[in-house]
Amino acid sequence: MPTLSSRAALSLLALFAAQFALPARALVPDAGPVTPAVPTAVDAPVALLVDLGSGQVLHARNPDRRFMPASVTKVMTLYLAFELIEAGRLDPAQVFMMSPGVARNWRRKGSTMFLDAGERVRVDDLLLGIANVSANDGAAVLAEGQAGSVPAWISAMNRTALALGMTGSHFGTPNGFPDEGQTFTTANDLVALARAMITRHPDKFGYYVGRAGFDYKGIAQVNHDPMIGRVAGADGIKTGFTNESGFSYLGTAQRNGQRLVLVVAGVENGRLRARVARAYAEWGFSAFDRKPLFPTGAVVAEARVQNGDSLHVPLKAGGPVAINLPRGSDSVLTATVRYDGPLRAPIAAGQEVAVLEVTAPGVAPARIPLYAAEAVATAGPIDRIINAVAGVFS
Template sequence: MKKVKGWFVVFAVGVSLTAPACAQPATPAPVPDEIPVALLVDLWTGQQLYAREPSRRFVPASVTKVMTAYTAFKLVGEDKLRLDRHFLYTQALEEEWYAEGSNMFLRAGERPTIGQLLLGITTVSGNDASMALAEAATGSTGAWLELMNANAAALGMSDSHFGSPNGYPDGGKTYTTADDLVKLGRAVTMDYPVLFRRFFGHRRLKWGDITQANHDPITGQVEGGDGLKTGYTSEAGYTLLGTAERGGRRLIVVIAGSPTARMRDAAGRNLIEWGFRDFAPERLFAAGSEMGRAQVQDGEARSVGLALDKDFAAALPADPANTMKLAISYRGPVEAPIVKGDPVARLQLHDASGTVVVDAPLVATEDVPKAGLFRRIGNAFAKWFG
C-alpha cells in the first residue's frame, strides 16, 4: 500500500485498460495552438476526452443564449411559462435591437409566441428575441438575469456570471468556463430532452419575409449533430458549444477564443469525430461490485469492504499505447464506527499521464462498530509489530 499526500492508494485492477481491438487506431485530436480553450466531454461517462484550459474564464458571446434557452425550458417544465403565449413586441425593443448583431428582425406590434422567440434564439441567435423572451417571461431584464444566475449556481457553474440575456458586450459582466458550459449543455440535453429536440437542431428559420440559416457547424454537419450555439464578438473571438449523439452516446465540445470562425468550426467538428472514433465507451463494473478493502482504525474489524453504488463506465482509448489504470483512493485508515453504505473511498481511472479522468464513490459493504478498549489495544499492537 502506497501513501501519497495523505491518501492511501491501492491498485484495484492490476491490468491496463484500452478499447476493444476492433476500434480504429487513435490519432491526435486536431486543435490548433491558436485556440486557447478546448474541451471534449463524454456525457455518458462524464469523462474529459480532451482538455485545454477547461477552467479558464472567457467571454461566451452568443453562447450565453444557451442559458437563456435553459432558463425558459425550466420555466416551461415548472408550468410557469407557456410556449403558445403571445408577446407584444414593443417600439422600445425595436429601436434598441432591430438589426443589432444577429437578429430575428422582429418589428414593433408583432406578437410572436414564446415558442417562436425560442426558435429565433436557438436557430438564428436573435439578440432581439432574447431580450423579448426575458421581458415576456419575467417583466424585466433584471428579473430574468436573476433567474439565469440562480440557475447557473444550481447547476454548479461556479465560474460563470451572466450580465445580459443575449451575450452582447457588457463590459465583462458575462463570463464562463468550458467546464461550466459542459454542465449547462448536459442540463439542456438531458434534463429537457423533448424541448431540446424541439428547439435546437434546426437548419434555418423564416420570420416574415426573411429566411436565415443556422451557423452552428455541428448541427447537420457531423453525424448525430444537433446543437447547440456559436458566438462571436471582437472581445470574445469565436466560441462554440456543440453536441452530437450516436447510438445513445452524447459528446459535448467547447471551443473558445478562436481567431477565426473557420478554425473554430473545423476544431469543433474534428474533436467530435475524434471522440466518437478513437474512444469506446465500456461499462467496466456494475453497481454493487466489491472493488477492494480499506484499512479501519479502532474498529471491531481491521478492514472494510468497498463497493460501487452505481455502474462504473469509461470511454477507453483505442490506441493500446494509451493505457489507463484503476486505483482506489481514501484517506485512511478509516476511523470507526462505519455504517454500511457510508462513502469511504473513491474508485479512480487514471490516464497515461496520471490524471484522474473518471472518479466514483465507493461505499462500505458492512457495519464496523467502534472497538472496545482491549480490542483497540490489540489492534495497536498488531499494527506496531506487523
C-alpha cells in the first residue's frame, strides 16, 4: 500500500463527475423493512464494521483498543498456511504427525479434532479442523509440521502480521489459548487480516472457511459461527472465547457484490455475541444506499510518472467502485487520488500505486486502492528527450 505522507492529488476524470450528477436516492430502491439499530457499547465494547470493497468504515467503536483474541488467533494461522501453500512451501496433501511433545501440550486441550500422539493427519484436514471446529491440537500439529517447531511458526505469524501492517498485534500461540497476555490484537488489525485472506486467497478462503461443521474420524462437530446459515450471504470466519478475553468474533458476509467484515470483542456471553454480530451485519446492509461510481475496468484517473517511457499512467480499481451513504442521502461527494508522486518508472501493469479517497458529509471516507492499468517502462534516451519537450508544454 502506498503511503500518503507526501501527498500529490489529481482531479478525477469526467466520468466521475457524471456519476455524481445523479442523486443517491435515485440509484437505490426504497429501504423497505425498518433498519436494525446499531448495538450499544454495553453489548459490544469493541466493534468495527467495514465495507471491504471500498475500505469504508461503516461503524467503529474502539477499533485500536487491544484485546485478547482467543481462538480468532487461528485466522492468522490459516492465513499463514494459505500464504505458504501459494508459495509452494506447504501442500494440502502433506501428512504431519502429532509428536509426543505436541501431544503433551495440546492433546484434548480445549477445542479439538481428537488427535492422538503418533497420529498422522493431512494438512487439508488440519486446515478444515482449525477453520471450522477451532482445533487447538490441529493448529499445533500444523505449526510444528511445517515450521519444525511451534515457536518457529509463531515467529512466522508475527512477521506476517507486521508485513500486513498489524502493528497493534502480537501472537504467542498458534491457536489463541490463554498465554498470560502475550497474544493480543485490535479490531483494525483483524479487518486487515480478513481483507488479506479474502482478497489474496479467495479460493482457499471459500474452500476451507465457513462450513457448517467438520467430521473427522467419525466424530461430527458443528461450527459455532453465529452468522453461517442465519445471515444471508454469511461466510463466517472465526469465533473466540476464553474467561480472560470474553467473547469475540471476526466475520464476513456478502450480498449483491458488497462484502462486509465485522469485528466484535469483549462481549459477555455467546448468545449476546450472536445477536450483536447479526445485528451489525443486517444494519450494514440495510442502513446505507450504495452509490456506484465506476464499473469494473474503468480508468479512474492518471498519475504522473518520472523517468518513464510515458509521462502518465492510467489508474483503475481492482473491481467496481461504490460508496455507502446514509439511506436517502443526497450528499455531495468529493474524490481525490493520492499517491507519492511523481511515480517512478518502471511500473508493472496491475501494480498498486495510488489510493482513491471518496468523502461525503457525515460518513467515513472510502479509500480504494488504485492500480496501474498498463505498464510503464524506464525511459530510453529518445523517450527522455520527448518527455522533456512534452514537459515544457504540459
